[in-house]
Amino acid sequence: MFDFDMLGLGPSLNSALERAGFKEPTPIQNQAIPLALDGHDILGLAQTGTGKTLAFGLPLIEHLLAAPGKPAPKTVKALILAPTRELVNQIADNLRPLTEGSKLRVATVVGGQSINRQIGVLARGTDVLVATPGRLIDLMDRGAVDLGQVRHLVLDEADQMLDLGFIHALRKIAPRLGTPRQTMLFSATMPKQMEELSRAYLNDPRRVQVSPPGKAADKVTQSVHFVAKADKPAKLREILSRDPDALTLVFSRTKHGAEKLMKGLVADGFNAASIHGNKSQGQRDRAIRDFRAGTTTILVATDVAARGIDIPGVAYVINFDLPEVPDNYVHRIGRTARAGREGEAIAFCAPDEGDLLRQIQKLMKIEIPVASGTSPLPGDDDERGNRRSGGPRRRGQRSGGGGGGGGAKAPAPAGKGRRPRRRRQA
CATH class of the missing domain: 3.40.50.300 (P-loop containing nucleotide triphosphate hydrolases)
Structure with a gap:
């Protein structure tokens, strides 16, 4: 069992993790964080719910804390791209508690919100910008953001960005980013296009994977x-x-x-x-x-x-x-x-x-x-x-490789099917 302080994170970030209630890293975090702290590009593959946000967020924050200095107006030090507004907000909500007590600023830009307000936020300069590609391009076209100082790029849920056609947006954004830079690409699946994307935007990446692509959570x-x-x-x-x-x-x-x-x-x-x-x-x-x-x-x-x-x-x-x-x-x-x-x-x-x-x-x-x-x-x-044609599995039967659902009970009479007992909500 590993603790976060064994992964190479600094005291301030470990203290922030403790305040936020994080006690030990997940497998994807154990693998990715030390490599990212060493500056490697990362190709991370893990099913949803395994802690990918902290796997890229913690080393990102650690790098920024080690390079003090307020960002210049309109500039960005680290850019995280995600396909939807909900995911952008979730990433930012996970990162902000870890920057408390520091001078790091986390900002978001998404569609469906006031672009003028976002222009005002970016005007002050941003340490970490979490954005949807479409709205970011709108802001770039208006001259509201300068990406030339970006030294860390994260592509989260990259497979979904491919499905939504954001590859074209990425081709517009990437040439505007600073170099050299560290790039981390995280995804739950690995379609063929993802391999092509990693070759185009990652430099000698370290691949970390905690479950085979296409495998559902064990529970x-x-x-x-x-x-x-x-x-x-x-x-x-x-x-x-x-x-x-x-x-x-x-x-x-x-x-x-x-x-x-x-x-x-x-x-x-x-x-x-x-x-x-x-x-x-x-x-x-x-x-x-x-x-x-x-x-x-x-x-x-x-x-x-x-x-x-x-x-x-x-x-x-x-x-x-x-x-x-x-x-x-x-x-x-x-x-x-x-x-x-x-x-x-x-x-x-x-x-x-x-x-x-x-x-x-x-x-x-x-x-x-x-x-x-x-x-x-x-x-x-x-x-x-x-x-x-058997009925639903008994509680405790899980899906597994090569499974067949053998031994299932006969289906209950119409109207008598039993749904699993109610779970206690978190």
């Missing part, structure tokens, strides 16, 4: 319901009704679908809110705040909007629609079983989503146990079909 219990598309809303209400007070995150593939689903749930008496790209920043912040506090128990979200949701109390993740990108399934179910807790991931698979499920299982190298319905996957013989 996530997974299951799939094979259900007709038209029957998904009824199945969702049935499952939600079993444990109405638990924090449940429901994923929809589209913004319109998320909003329609949320409104239907509210009309039926469920305590639900939604978060997606058509919501204002204030609406998104309020929805996450209420969900975190438990005043809202069901949050319907799209993939993009859900990045940055780090709420340890999430008990269930329900994939109302399967994602078209298999890696996004790993991201989704990583929203539960965080900070050492257990969690459950439930997927709905309509007949036309069979290929999406097959791709997910291939990526994760598991067969997700079937909770109800008949598999639409071709090639299932009667024996396999009987085995796969």
Whole structure:
């Protein structure tokens, strides 16, 4: 077991960690922090909820503390890019307590907020700037920020930035950054494009990885319901009704679908809110705040909007629609079983989503146990079909490599399905 003070961090930062309640580093932090403190570029691969923010944030702050001096007006010393407003805010919220008592300033710039106010903040100079690429380019075009003094660059959730087309924004930002610089790229998955990105922007990086790409958190219990598309809303209400007070995150593939689903749930008496790209920043912040506090128990979200949701109390993740990108399934179910807790991931698979499920299982190298319905996957013989049509796993059965869900109980009679007992919320 390692303590943070064994990783090479200075006394002031160790004291800040102690005040913030951090006692020992996670595996990704154990691997990444010493290498980053030595100045190496880092390619970090770890599933969500494993502490990636501190893995890059702690060495970043340590470097800045060792290089005193107030940033010049409009300049930035360290830049962290993240794909969504929620993730930007989460990163900043995690870093600010660690800079208390120092002169380091952490600022954020995201879309959906007053650009004039952000121009005013940047005018004073910033030690650490956490930003979404689009808004940062807007500020660059207005001459509001000078990136020529940036000596530390972090790309967080880089795979999602690729999915959103931010690679084009990165090509505009990178030439404006100072050199030499240290670059750290962190991601939960490693698609082929990520290798190309690392070769383009990292210099002889050290690769740190604590779980294979596509592997879900060990404490996530997974299951799939094979259900007709038209029957998904009824199945969702049935499952939600079993444990109405638990924090449940429901994923929809589209913004319109998320909003329609949320409104239907509210009309039926469920305590639900939604978060997606058509919501204002204030609406998104309020929805996450209420969900975190438990005043809202069901949050319907799209993939993009859900990045940055780090709420340890999430008990269930329900994939109302399967994602078209298999890696996004790993991201989704990583929203539960965080900070050492257990969690459950439930997927709905309509007949036309069979290929999406097959791709997910291939990526994760598991067969997700079937909770109800008949598999639409071709090639299932009667024996396999009987085995796969069993009920949900008993509490304690986990998904694992090469798993098959054998030994599952027969499904409960209609209306008698038992949802796992309510978890105590954090």
